[in-house]
Amino acid sequence: MKTPTMDASVQRLRPTTVEEVQEAVGRHPRIKPVGNGSKRALARPGPGETVLELGGLAQILEYEPAEYTFTALAGTPVATIQAALAEHGQYLPFDPPLAEQGATLGGTVAAGLSGSGRYRYGGVRDFLLGVRFVDGQGRLVRGGGKVVKNAAGFDFPKLMVGSLGRLGVLVEVSFKVFPRPPAYATLVVPRPSLEDALETLARVATAPLDVEALDLVPGEQPQQQATLHLRLGGLPEVMAARADRLREFVGGGELYQGEEDAALWRQVAGFQWAPADHTVVKIPVTPTTIPALEERLASVNAPRRYAVGGHLAWLAWPGPLTQLDRWLAELGLGGLAILGSAEPVELGVRRGLPFLRRIQEALDPEKRFSTTERT
């Protein structure tokens, strides 16, 4: 196990085997598991924490294209997987964010992050089939399996999604994948106001249109022009006809295809629209709660994007998070800071804590992983 010297005050371990992870957990009272650190806000260690970098555990263990499944070590970069899948015309439909910035599979699971593509078939939670993780007592635990359908035992894979490494260190993950649509096109539709855009979004969401992604970019103020991004995927021979139909349904719009379409969504997945000195916060919302959030945000210059048919807000917040934390709590919403340096990373309302605490007591009784957790 190498110990890189990036920061003299923080001990960093970079295990290259599962046994080394178990050993590290046994030896260090406070552990902060991270992948490659692409989600900067989540990668910072708390006082006294030893950083466990999982980037050294990178390998595709099994990939059978005909099974629509693969198993890889948790530190495997998402980009490596995407390249391997692409060779067989397959993909992870939920658009894992920050893939080009080095995001790992384990980090994506632990942060619980899905991108715009999760609109169509579901998010990281829906594609994760199995996990192996090292719990707070250094035990290697398996949950779920490697087949696309499995109802045996407690669903530890789901539990690991969004766990931020506080219930165990992910060392291996198995995913379901899908055939990738051979062609894509995106319709960019301006609407005169937020209200109008939300109205159109609701019409599309309940229509029998197979839209891969449905994002809304609001104007600075609710009365300003908002833009809908609607992505179609499918067979190239009918793409033009489908796009025409969609355009007619929403009343206009400009069509992006090929590299233009790909570039548009690469920007979104990499958060290139967010200023570098801002904190990018994930906020689960619904189309119904967006207006109230927008009302608060009208007084702040905070670039933002509503992805997943208005179910996920990405907000680039300019300063300390205190104000946002309060607003989210008042609105009954939760939030997670993923990029930036602000504290705390968890904002607003947290749900299910009485259940979570019991699980933590079972998996990490000595609190190796949750030393800086906000209660």
Added chain:
Amino acid sequence: MVTAPFFAALARLIPPQRLLQRPEQLAPYESDALTAFRARPAAVVLVESQQEVIDVVRLCHEHGVPFVARGSGTSLSGGSLPLADGIVIALNRLNRILQLDPRQRIAVVEPGVINLDVTKAAAPYGLYYAPDPSSQLICTIGGNVAFNSGGAHCLKYGMTSNHVLGIKAVLPDGEVVEMGGPSLENVGPDLHGFFVGSEGLFGIALEITLRLLPKPESYRTVLAAYASLEAAGDAVAQVVASGLLPGAMEIMDHLAIQAAEAAVHAGYPQDAAALLIVELEGEQIQVDAEFQQLMQVIQASGATEIRVAHDEAERARIWKGRKGAFSAVGRLSPDYIVQDGVVPRSRLGQALAQIEKLSQAYGLRVANVFHAGDGNLHPLILFNGREPGALERAEALAGEILRMCIELGGSITGEHGVGMEKRQYMPEMFNETDMAVMHQVRRRVDPKELANRGKMLPGMAPHPQPIQTQEVMVQP
């Protein structure tokens, strides 16, 4: 143990007409769809409000009385089998759809709501609830949540947990917890996902937020007949390799075809060794184009006969045969056990060949119906319960099939859950550490192990004695 003070306190909470204690009142609750096993509970409580559930659970905790939550009792793994020293909390009357919001594409329902009723309520908005176990006419959402139920459309749409966004539940000691919410997205550990499929061991769901989807605009359903199971299995692999993502891919073997045909007259080719049903769904323009591609694959796959549903009635008829296949098998045999193992899709042929060998070795007929797209097998093991030792032989055969699924890298259950029936196989699928961790989590959540004691995890409750029964009629 159920004591007089417990009963007295229970009677203060629940009026006498909803507190069943007489033998004839308890009889219908002695078993679920796994009728080979029975146990008479001490009492059945017909709850009518969430508060009543909470109060009863708290009382059970206080007195150390184990409880089993039950909906329509369609579990095929004995998931709602009661304990003789415990009570049943029957949730069928907790059946309100509390909210149906097309803008958010969600429905908030109580656990006793029937699966198909969610789709019916959503239909006026062009929406539907995707998970469709074959028992969807009668099974409840609470049971679907407990067992992470599946159906024919899991390959594309996933299991129940993929459609549950939030859960309000009462934990086994009476503490109420809310997890998830109305959004498709979530922050923090996916606790509602962890609750789904926990087979009642983490408590009782009181309110469930479900994700709704727009009803597909168009379906194209193809029925193809093959001279061998292997050829049908190969056709599935070819469909997958072509890059198509059908909504459903189902296979039935000769015995299952005959049974289905006799029961519902679906018009299936009766001399076929295997039938494959493939259904595409989505936007019409797209589906029409995909259909061309699918037909090329099917035509090249060596099918002996190909039928295409030209209208909704023809499509319904194809599905009627498939959905009715399990109960139809009841016509071929007085009793049967249905198994639910999963194998990697590429091992389907190997698995079926092995099942055939086992069938011969045990001298028991096995009909096969399966979700081919998911590798989810449903071998139906036919036996005559009046024949001494027949049930035991059928169970032994079922066990060998489950072991084979584990050896091939699959699972002991795809959609029916472990329940009481398969708990002894859990230590074969999971190692000692995995099992220890599951037990520890359970005990932290439920220190007295009261919630659905004896299910999923081996060890706590005695294995009930099988009781030989008459004809089994189930709709898995």
